[in-house]
Amino acid sequence: MQYDLIVVGGGPAGMAAARAARDQGERVLLLDDNPGLGGQIWRGREDLRLEGVELGLGHTLTEWRGEAKRLILACGARELLLPFPGWTMPHVVGAGGLQALVKQGLAIQGKRVVVCGSGPLLLAVAANLRKAGAEVPRVAEQAPWEKLLTFGLGLWRWPSKIFEAVGYATSGYRAGLWPVEAWEGGVTLSDGSKINCDYVACGFGLVANGELARLLGCRMNGGLVAVDDWQRTSVEGVYAVGEMTGIGGVEKAEAEGRAAGARQRVTGNWGAFASALAKTFALREELRALATAETIVCRCEDVRWGRIATMGGKRQARLEARCGMGACQARICGPALEWMCGWGPENVRPPLFPLSVREFLRDRDEAGHPPTGHSL
Amino acid sequence: MKIRVNGQEVEVQAGMSVAAVVMNLGLAARRSVTGEPRGPVCGMGVCFECRLWVDGEGPLRSCQMPVREGMEVVTDAV
Amino acid sequence: MVGGGIVGAACARQLEREGFHCVIVERDVMGSGATAAGMGHVVVMDDSEAQFALTRRSRDLWDAMELPDEVEFERCGTLWVAADEEELEAVRGKLAYYRERGVEAELLDARRLYEAERGLRAGMAGGFLVPGDSVIYAPCAAAWLGRGIERKKAEVLTLGDGWVELRGGERLEGDIVLCATGAWAAKLTPGLEVKPRKGHLAITDRYPGAIRHQLIELGYLKSAHGDSTESVAFNVQPRRTGQLLIGSSRQYGVEDGGVERHILERMLRRAVEYLPGLAAMQLIRVWAGFRAATPDKLPIIGLARNCSRTWLATGHEGLGITTCLGTAELLADLVMGRGTALRAADYAPGRFA
Structure with missing residues (x-):
């Protein structure tokens, strides 16, 4: 099937892009690994519609073979998870992760949750967890008060964000505080406080899901996809929108998606908002040293920090310790080690996600079902 | 809707993910290479900690998998 | 030692045992080329008498090794x-x-x-x-074989008789230079049948x-x-x-x-x-x-053409993990001027002429 446009990612950015292109009469296919539209922020919302756009939901893009005139990447971001003692225990989950799991049906009513890490997402998560009936005794933000205050005072430049911030205002919020150890039934924070809880919801900010962009050869800028004012990447016909180009939230994502979909210049000073966020929630040095020699860094292969701490780089850690060689393909340990040791990202190769040999061969399964369209 | 988890019948709501069902049962999804119990972390299909077996195939990400009537889920396998 | 794959690492280890002080010149990390890309089997193969002799001797050498756990010898x-x-x-x-x-x-x-x-x-x-027969995890095997041997991260651009020139112009000399750069050996030794x-x-x-x-x-x-x-x-x-x-x-x-x-x-x-x-x-x-x-599916082990100090150990095709130890043994015997257990002529660089 020849499409005018394929959008990868069904969150706010991807939906806005698909809609704008559709309105211009383009034939659009939108793919998302998730079973529903909305990405992470609108996960579980049942009112989301994209009429006139072909949807491939629950479809994981594992390869790209270039069969569209135009490609818009709206792959979003994932949480940065940093290794600290106990972080691999089942009660330690991502902050956004726990919120997503609640939307998937995790029973949270009456559970105690400590939310910790960094970024505005912590507040949103705490508010949503409380709304769902959880008790949140503590929200620990590693950034210091001074920076948060400066950021808050600067919000007049983005009025909608003020309402968001006020809406999330929360009790139990502490700045300059971070987790140092998780243990069965609780967590210890940097001020020495030990808090009993059912879940530790932890995220140290967001990192772009840049794998597909890198596979396609798009120029990267730090961990973000480099784009011009039209959201064009360095690769002809390939655009990037939303969190992939800078962590900045829904409005930025939608503005960029609309622009890319309609082939227009993006409006608004969202780039400045993204940089203000990055500056405010910059991670403190102490977090580099949370892991002990015994702490697992690569969760897929159970590679401990002590095994790789003295190695010369990621390549050696991969080859000799299998760090980052597991099923997640370094999506978790990669960004953590990039921040902890400055190890750059590895080359990306297809398949972007694991898939069965049968799916790779595009064969039907034993019940006669065709493959779920994993590659394009 | 009913599914089976490790041989036990479980009543679930349509729209739930297998990961959420397994967490609600207090089960780990998998054992790590060195035998640690692991459960879902990212909830969005990138961390692969929620891998388990469904209808004899696996290991698959359970957070990206909505429940289906009659599905057979096995946790804690490798 | 030009090339820090498993063949280079095994040869360097053997030559250090003969009293040489070796430096492994590798442009990337140890074992990052064919060593990492390959399957890692220790097998006896019978394409030719010479292949059988080399693989069999090498398998015996692997079996006699006390390998650390991370080599995953099975x-x-x-x-x-x-x-x-x-x-x-x-x-x-x-x-x-x-x-x-x-x-x-x-x-x-x-x-x-x-x-x-x-x-x-x-x-x-x-x-x-x-x-x-066995399988091993070759990158760790290469790292282990090369443990304790001096390394230099650099790319060799020119190979001479007893010297090499690195990218950037630096020149290194050795009583022996050994080229073990696998599939790319012909870049440094034009005309080599690899x-x-x-x-x-x-x-x-x-x-x-x-x-x-x-x-x-x-x-x-x-x-x-x-x-x-x-x-x-x-x-x-x-x-x-x-x-x-x-x-x-x-x-x-x-x-x-x-x-x-x-x-x-x-x-x-x-x-x-x-x-x-x-x-x-x-x-x-x-x-x-x-x-x-190589044309006859056998490695090239011996003195390079017109050289008295530069040696070759390459052309191992899919058997370098198995045969690196036999290669190192043969090479050390040749360098020391001793008799060899294997028929050196079968692997000699000049055999295609």
Whole structure:
């Protein structure tokens, strides 16, 4: 099937892009690994519609073979998870992760949750967890008060964000505080406080899901996809929108998606908002040293920090310790080690996600079902 | 809707993910290479900690998998 | 020592034992080329008398080593699968050949084949089992062999007699220079009969116990030893991690190191033909690399042409992990001017002239 446009990612950015292109009469296919539209922020919302756009939901893009005139990447971001003692225990989950799991049906009513890490997402998560009936005794933000205050005072430049911030205002919020150890039934924070809880919801900010962009050869800028004012990447016909180009939230994502979909210049000073966020929630040095020699860094292969701490780089850690060689393909340990040791990202190769040999061969399964369209 | 988890019948709501069902049962999804119990972390299909077996195939990400009537889920396998 | 793959590491280790002070010049990390890209088997192969002698001697040397855990040495044996009666019949000669030379091997009828590997597709005729073969994790083996040896991260641009010039102009001299740069050896030694032969591999998630032996189709020999520009063969290894490592493909004349879907598809289809259960397994990574192939499928070990101080150890094709130890032993004997247990002429650089 020849499409005018394929959008990868069904969150706010991807939906806005698909809609704008559709309105211009383009034939659009939108793919998302998730079973529903909305990405992470609108996960579980049942009112989301994209009429006139072909949807491939629950479809994981594992390869790209270039069969569209135009490609818009709206792959979003994932949480940065940093290794600290106990972080691999089942009660330690991502902050956004726990919120997503609640939307998937995790029973949270009456559970105690400590939310910790960094970024505005912590507040949103705490508010949503409380709304769902959880008790949140503590929200620990590693950034210091001074920076948060400066950021808050600067919000007049983005009025909608003020309402968001006020809406999330929360009790139990502490700045300059971070987790140092998780243990069965609780967590210890940097001020020495030990808090009993059912879940530790932890995220140290967001990192772009840049794998597909890198596979396609798009120029990267730090961990973000480099784009011009039209959201064009360095690769002809390939655009990037939303969190992939800078962590900045829904409005930025939608503005960029609309622009890319309609082939227009993006409006608004969202780039400045993204940089203000990055500056405010910059991670403190102490977090580099949370892991002990015994702490697992690569969760897929159970590679401990002590095994790789003295190695010369990621390549050696991969080859000799299998760090980052597991099923997640370094999506978790990669960004953590990039921040902890400055190890750059590895080359990306297809398949972007694991898939069965049968799916790779595009064969039907034993019940006669065709493959779920994993590659394009 | 009913599914089976490790041989036990479980009543679930349509729209739930297998990961959420397994967490609600207090089960780990998998054992790590060195035998640690692991459960879902990212909830969005990138961390692969929620891998388990469904209808004899696996290991698959359970957070990206909505429940289906009659599905057979096995946790804690490798 | 130019090249920090497993051959370079093994040779450097051997020469240090002879009293040389070695420095390994490697542009990347140790074992990052064909060593990392390959399967990591320690096998006895019988394409020629010389190949048999080298692989057998090398396997004995591996067996005698006290290897650390991370090398993941597993004596899983090699099970050559006969798809039909014709292949099974042909393998009788192979059995006699191995046994005459003191290498344990046995013929399996169909019943015993399926006892050994229940996952094979029904209808196979039998198998040929070499129980003494092993698999190892080669990058850690290379790192371990090279442990304690001085290293220099640099790229060699020119190879002279007893000297090398590095990118950036620096010149290093040695009583001996050894070039062990695998598939790229001809870049430093123009005219050397070594060509890159590309291969693809794929690895699955963990399925412990799914297979117990390294499995190879007997047709592998045609693929490995033939000269066709493109071939695939069924070859799957059980790794200690429980993962299945799936090969193999062979291509001449391809310079680009990227994964090619058409060949990978052929390779995986071949694997599923033999091992249907693979179809449902999760593939977590695929990659490609280059073997250093020679016209007679034997490595090139000895003094470089017109040289008195520069030596070569390359051309190990798909057997460098196995034969690095035999290579190192032979090379050290040659350097020291001793008699050699193996027939040095079979591997001599000048043999193609």
